Amino acid sequence: MDKPVFLGEYTLPKPRVDFDFKLTGMVYNFSWWFNGNKLILVLGDYIVVIGESREGLNARVYSINGRRKDLDEVLKLVEYVLGLNEDLTEFYSIALKDPILNRVPLKLRGLHVRATSPWNAVLISVCQQNASFKQGWRMLYNIYKLMGREVVVEGTRTIIPPKPLDVLEHGVNALTRARVGYRAKTIIELAKLFARKPELNTWEVSVGELEEELLSVKGVGSYTIRLVLVLSKRYYEKPPIDRWLKKLIALAYKAEGREEEVYKSFWGKWSGLAALFTTIVLDAEPLTKAIKRLVEGRIEPDPNLVSPLTLWKHL
DNA sequence: TGCCAGGCGGGGT
DNA sequence: ACCCCGCATGGC
Incomplete structure (x- = not known):
């Protein structure tokens, strides 16, 4: 070590x-x-x-x-x-009128979502595809544990997350051991892309270039790309709307059939951040429970759940 | 046991 | 422009 x-x-x-x-x-x-x-x-x-x-x-x-x-x-x-x-003043003022995030300015004031590298954001986002919150974060946990490098800093064991070449060296078998399922191939292709074009893995990379390059990879679509842009570029104009959020938007804004349009017109340039905060206030609970929470007005995070805010205590 | 999740792509109409 | 299915895995 x-x-x-x-x-x-x-x-x-x-x-x-x-x-x-x-x-x-x-x-x-x-x-x-x-x-x-x-x-x-x-x-x-x-x-x-x-x-x-x-x-x-x-x-x-x-x-x-x-x-x-x-x-x-x-x-x-x-x-x-x-x-x-990052000045969230405008975000909070919209949030106060929002049916889902109206407690955020009080309860989660000052929370800024940390940015991460485009490559790391890609790993996070692919793991979120077609899986529950917990399953997705378990996959990511496995990837870091299996392929990251452990070091000790100030007496604390920490992990240096795997670079694209690390993932390529470990190969598809290690990804299978990380239980990522059919996402393994996509992750390998993304690792190849980032190994070939390291300039993509900087915060200077343009939104347009990142979008274009990621879209060329099989297994990466609009949701994944948008989540990557939120997590790496602090780019919130295009909200990552998945099946989960789509249902919640339809319900909260009476917007069935035009969810994205309504969401964008409500949140404007803060749409992507609002999408992420929605997962935080509802503790990323599976859809049925999340809907129940929304209907009952339980839109503050519950500290007793394994959730975006408590993940660090449990994994 | 089946069925279905914070997607996506391929193949049908 | 849609609709529908399969895909690894895990939870219920």
Whole structure:
């Protein structure tokens, strides 16, 4: 097991607006990256350990490959990943009028969905295809455990997620062991694409190019692409609407048959983020239960469930 | 036991 | 432009 090299400790700039470190750290996360206090980000060849004190957020930066360079750039990436500059004021003001997300400005204020790399977003999104929330995150858990690299930072065991070449080296058999089922072939093809075009795996890649390249892969469609854009580019104009959300929209907005149109006109440029928050407030429960929750007005997260906000405690 | 999920593609009409 | 089915796997 390699030991990352400590490079330095930095204070992060004050968030512009509402920012809740714990909510931001815990949402859709695993125990090896968030433990309730410390948040670990793996950014290329760097590992950043983020904590909160009275002075604000601090970041301790480690190098995986021993090199020391571009520290300012690493801190810029941290800012982007955490959404420290993301102003959700308008999102909250729409949410207050929304039949599903009206509790968000109060209950989940300051939660920013962490950005992840396009490649990692692809893994997440493909695992969500045609499976329940729990099954999808179990697949992802298996992939990281089987193909990621374990390292120890500050006494905490953490995981460096597999790169495209790691997945190709492990091959389709390891993916089958990760129980991803028929998604294995798609993941292999995506790994080949990202290995061939590493420029796709940056946050500078354009939305249009990412869309076009991903669409060329068999097994990747509109839902997967849109979710990737939300999770990697903070691009919310095109909401990832799956069967689950479609039903909820039809019900909440009386919009059967024109779900996407109605949703977009309500949420505008925040559509994609609203889609993701819907999974958070309803704890990503299977459709029948989610509908019941909505009808009964139970639209706040339940801390007792295995859910987007509590995943890190259970997996 | 079947059936069906935060999809997708192929083949039918 | 639709409609319908199969596809790995796991949960009920």
